[in-house]
Amino acid sequence: MADEKDTQTDAKDTQSNGKGRVAGVIEKVKEQIRPKLNQDLEGLRQPQKTQLYKSIFRVKHEETPRSRSLSVLSNVFLHLHPARINRDAVRYSYTWGMGGITFYLFVVLTFTGVLLMFYYHPTKIQAFRDILYLEHDVPYGKLLRNMHRWGAHLMVLTVWLHMFRVFLTGSYKKPREFNWCVGVILLVLTLLLSFTGYLLPDDQLGFWAVTVGTNMARATPLLGSEGPLGPQLGMTAYNDVRFALLGGSIVDSNALLRAYIWHCIGIPVIASTFMIVHFWRVRKDGGISGPSPVMLAKEIKPERP
Amino acid sequence: MDWHQLWSILSTPDNVPITALLFLVPFYTWYGLRQAFANDRLIAQLETDPVLAKTHPRKTFPFRPGWSKEVPVWPYLLRIEFLAAIIVTVILFVWSVALNAPLEEPANPNLTMNPAKAPWYFLGLQEMLVYFDPWMAGVVLPTLIIVGLMAIPYMDANPLGNGYYTFKQRKWAILAFCFGFLGLWVLMVIIGTIIRGPGWMWFWPGQTWDHNRVIFEVNRDLPDIFGITSMVGKIIFGLIALGVYFGGAGWAIHKLFVMNEFNRKIYQRMTLLQYLALQFFLTTMMLLPLKMVLRLLFRIKYILVSPWANI
């Protein structure tokens, strides 16, 4: 804009006169634009005052207890946390952080898993080749597969340690009995998630592990073709639980497809649902259980009525 | 000593978690028990000093009057969570750069893997297959493990030790859980990974895996030892033997349970259902070590033999 004005005035007026007028115009522009520019620069200096920032974060960030609480409570990702917490509960020594790490690993696994899905076809013809392709041709494909594999192993370890911690601190006691049960279901789901994924590369390792694993299903009492009372109830290799799990009487293409669907859709959805309940109950049961003041034997309240 | 064999087992990428387990589980057991013993010392002190018990904040952590009992989640908790996420990410990255996920030959139903091992976290179950038939080891016992774990909060009638580490106040609960978790689960996983070789045979660490090894074992069933040959006789004998086991084990557990004053009080608080459930899960859990001893020391395979199922 300023440039355009300059050329226009240049054309009309004589040179000596023009120089003075140009300077005047520049002065004028400076005068008008500088405060506006300063306003914008102020926004860069203090981004928290901008409309953009306020529209996203809703609350001011100040070092006051109120503002700190609000920044947790008004954030959809953080609001599962309480605003304040027992001062000793933030010590690593109490929770070992294992529940949180388990959840974080679940998130990492979901992320890497979705990326893997872009390259994987659950068919007997393609599955194994897709893994080779991932390992040798896809940029960072090997890293991606490794992270998904080791993340899964790590998650199994952390969930065991989480359960161990919860037991040692007696955190399953009243009022957290039910959340412990939800946890046990999550433990089983974590193991199943890992197990269904084992078959997907369609290599010898997964094939025989799943063969060994599902052969046991044959022996299910009543429902398995080789289980106690199974044959008497009419169970054969073609209609028992193992058949239902594998979609056939041997580990083959149907089994691969079933493992894939359970692994990528079924169990993750169920596990996420139980995790939501688990976290909700941690809050509703009064937050993290401790470290609470020790209780003495003589302080036990008399029996329940 | 075949170091190469040992190394090839330990360095198999899928066995790295076991190596981690070998360090992590003892570490966290120590870490938890150390705090438990610290709290136990505090409890002992407070029990002898009622005046102190009234004023003491009752934690082993430092606390000064005037300190608030709570801190804001932001920044005190969230910064730890962010840090933990970063550390876990770094560990996972380094691990994934350093070691490759295994990939064997394409699946081939005609070429049996020997040993065909389940993933490591299920090796405890596979190890149980040595001692129990598949319907027990693969279906009934896993189900009972899950149901038993879920039943723990409803069977444990001891109100002490809720929300802090302690050993003294929950001695039996902790010993029983550690026996199950460390002794019967983690240890079996480690045995399944490191010890079991071709044919699921026992190879000590450093012993070469001999694919042609044959162990000549004559396993007998308990009724055979008593010279019982008829099927009906075996079934009746087996049921009686199991009954004797459950009765005897139940009695022993009861004796242990009511040995001290405090536990007798807890016992008084339990309902019949709570008590019977506790007995059922504990005695069933002890069935595994019993069968291990019978098999390993006396070469006895089954206690109960019947045309439909063996135990």
Ligand code: HEM
């Ligand atoms: C996918 C698996 C799981 C996830 C993501 C998970 C996550 C969490 C998180 C984040 C917490 C908060 C405290 C902490 O980090 O220790 C928690 C607490 C708890 N978890 Fe889990 N958990 C899982 C499995 C389990 C299992 C297997 C059990 C028990 C068998 C369990 C029982 C509990 C209980 C009782 C609490 C409350 C503890 C307290 O208040 O001190 N959870 N869980």
